[in-house]
Amino acid sequence: xxxDDLKLTHECKELLLSLPKERGWRTxxxxxxxxxxxxxxxxxxxxxxxxxxxxxxxxxxLATVPKSGTTWLKALVFAILNRNLYPLNSNSHPLLVxxxxxxxxxxxxxxxxxxxxPDLSKFPEPGxxxxxVPFAAVKESINKSSCKIVYICRNPFDTFISSWIFCSxxxxxxxxxxxxxxxFNMYCxxxxxFGPFWEHMLGYWKESQExxxxxxxxxxxxxxxxxxxxxxxxxxxLGCPFSMEEQKQxxxxxxxKLCSFENLKNLEVNxxxxxxxxxxxxxxxxxxxxxxWVNYLSPSMVExxxxxxxxKLGGSGLEF
Ligand code: A3P
Numbered sequence: 001x002x003x004d005d006l007k008l009t010h011e012c013k014e015l016l017l018s019l020p021k022e023r024g025w026r027t028x029x030x031x032x033x034x035x036x037x038x039x040x041x042x043x044x045x046x047x048x049x050x051x052x053x054x055x056x057x058x059x060x061x062l063a064t065v066p067k068s069g070t071t072w073l074k075a076l077v078f079a080i081l082n083r084n085l086y087p088l089n090s091n092s093h094p095l096l097v098x099x100x101x102x103x104x105x106x107x108x109x110x111x112x113x114x115x116x117x118p119d120l121s122k123f124p125e126p127g128x129x130x131x132x133v134p135f136a137a138v139k140e141s142i143n144k145s146s147c148k149i150v151y152i153c154r155n156p157f158d159t160f161i162s163s164w165i166f167c168s169x170x171x172x173x174x175x176x177x178x179x180x181x182x183x184f185n186m187y188c189x190x191x192x193x194f195g196p197f198w199e200h201m202l203g204y205w206k207e208s209q210e211x212x213x214x215x216x217x218x219x220x221x222x223x224x225x226x227x228x229x230x231x232x233x234x235x236x237x238l239g240c241p242f243s244m245e246e247q248k249q250x251x252x253x254x255x256x257k258l259c260s261f262e263n264l265k266n267l268e269v270n271x272x273x274x275x276x277x278x279x280x281x282x283x284x285x286x287x288x289x290x291x292x293w294v295n296y297l298s299p300s301m302v303e304x305x306x307x308x309x310x311x312k313l314g315g316s317g318l319e320f
Contacts, residue, residue: 054144074103139207
């Protein structure tokens, strides 16, 4: 069966037998594991990372719902934290020759994937890692150190469209894609990788309100709206604010430009390479716009998702 093909550990196979499952977006099944929906391979890697990963002081974890701006955030944080090591205007900057996912690895897709248990003490400091798991599943790995979390989310309408299109592009050839109506209903029911999306957002949102020095909560739309302001905020949060001198020299704008959608999309490495599993990097750069959902969703779908958002996020202070 599917589980055998994936070379899962005995522990993981046993666990899967006990979990509720639903049809997946690009795998036959996703399973409800500790309150969120995941693919078998992800569950195996998450079990391992929860057992072995302890962030060091100074490390940074980037957390996102898939398709919310992960690639962008990885590029920005990498560029900011390494700006002395790698000057932004250098024509050999790592972001010009590597995809952001190669520079900032996912805990569950890279570091702890395929039963690896790497020795992270040799990893360059500060370590920058990424994850899609909800806050409750990552907190034990980060709370014992001064590691900080940067979270980015995006309005659910665009995130849904981005997810649906991405899954239909990267899904296995012999695996039928979901129709937009099927995918939409699953999204609204919370049955999507790392969903329900509202629980994911609220977990990090609440933590950012209670411990603003530990968790920075960003929105894709806000970054698009005023990148300079938000890069200053981000650098300050990370403990390496842009000096007056750097601001005068236009360094903040250089970070924004280097990491911009247009710049990254057109690099050779992002047109032809593969950074995560077998996905082609080019699928990570689609439109990069706000509001593309108007081209796909019917009025009744819009109404349905609005209601879900009102019901689940209303009163939390988190708005889109
Ligand atoms: P669209 O599908 O709406 O174009 P993730 O990186 O979390 O997978 O999110 C992917 C979304 O972010 C895609 O949205 C993609 O085009 C957009 N994106 C990728 N790189 C970006 C960048 N540098 N700036 C802004 N948006 C970017």
